[in-house]
Amino acid sequence: MLIVQKYGGTSVANVDRIKAVAERVARSVKEGHKVAVVVSAMSGETDKLIGLANQVSSNPNEREMDLLLSSGERVTSALTAMAIEDLGHKAMAFTGRQMGIVTDGVHTKAKIEKITGDKAKKALDEGYVVVVAGFQGITGSDDEVTTLGRGGSDLSAVAIASALNADVCEIYTDVDGVYTTDPNIVPEAKKLQKISYEEMLELASLGAKVLQTRSVEFAMKYDVPVVVRSSFNDNPGTLVTKEDRDMEQVVVSGVAYDKNQAKLTIMGVPDKPGIASGIFKQIADANIVVDMIVQNVSGDGKSTDMSFTVPKTDSKKALKLTEEIVSSLGAKASHMRDDIAKISVVGVGMRTHSGVAAQMFETLASHNINILMISTSEIKVSCVIDAKYTELAVRVLHEAFGLSGS
């Protein structure tokens, strides 16, 4: 078999962990597999580098930021290859560029366009373990170093698995699979044997960081079988794959939370055609991604209040824009709250079951948790609440939908 194994930050956090990864890789080689390894930076390293950038500049240039951040993964790829060689196996480390990972030019969140990987394919054929620095690529047009967004080594791994036509892409992390909710918040969370790409995509985009959202999108599009496992033990992991009958039987398969959003409200907006399009065009032009939107017409029907959520990192920029909008539209006021959280329940079974939203609202109400915003899709219901109730909400919803216990 050809296996891609991705090791996240905690799995390569220090030299002992890197040696343990090398042992695991060596075991797969001894079992007769060809192995391509993708590594993250040591845990905390990327944050540390961002911190350094912020100390030397109030607005670090994104081009230089990518050059800086890509260095963390270079370190672990070289060290991992050395550790594998030390165990008597041939290994060769590759940067994103040497792997031929070609991306668009959007610094700090580039998209992979293609992977050439000829040199790595040759090395694999010659019996080398190939160790690739995750999270990075190079632009096709002008050789600029790019990174793939936070958590982007997952995407590197899935894309490499697809390019190499690997039999499986194993994501090794600090939990032994995808759980019904974050096991670090709810110890009763249960490990899922398998989960559909669609549910995993919802969970990831709603805050479950066990897999990066874009890596799931990529896996779904190119049909890459992904297994999430622990690098700390040999427990069987979770298979992320196509939806099947068993999955539809379960109404809610997981609960996710996201504390990285902020809510903005513009009050007293004149209620006439074209206003929403005007507001959200300005926000989109500033490259801010809007998630939930709620509009309420006032009693007299002449004005509306408009609330929406944006990533916390863009909240100040968004507030400044909404203040400009308030004065240009003659609205009354705007304000921003970043002490909020989005709590979501996800499951493909919701397509054929009614009452999930009602049960979610009732559960939150019975614990005196106020709902600030709601949004639904075919397979998820999300509520925005006060951030201080996040853990409580996740726990009681997990319990209410029967996800706890055996």
Ligand code: ADP
């Ligand atoms: P890595 O550094 O290996 O990429 P991450 O920290 O990005 O690891 O992702 C693993 C973490 O994801 C876990 O430690 C866990 O706290 C979190 N997580 C959130 N939701 C879930 C879930 N539903 N199942 C498993 N882990 C989850």
Ligand code: ASP
């Ligand atoms: N090191 C990068 C990050 O911390 C990429 C990754 O770990 O996947 O976001």
Ligand code: MG
């Ligand atoms: Mg991660």
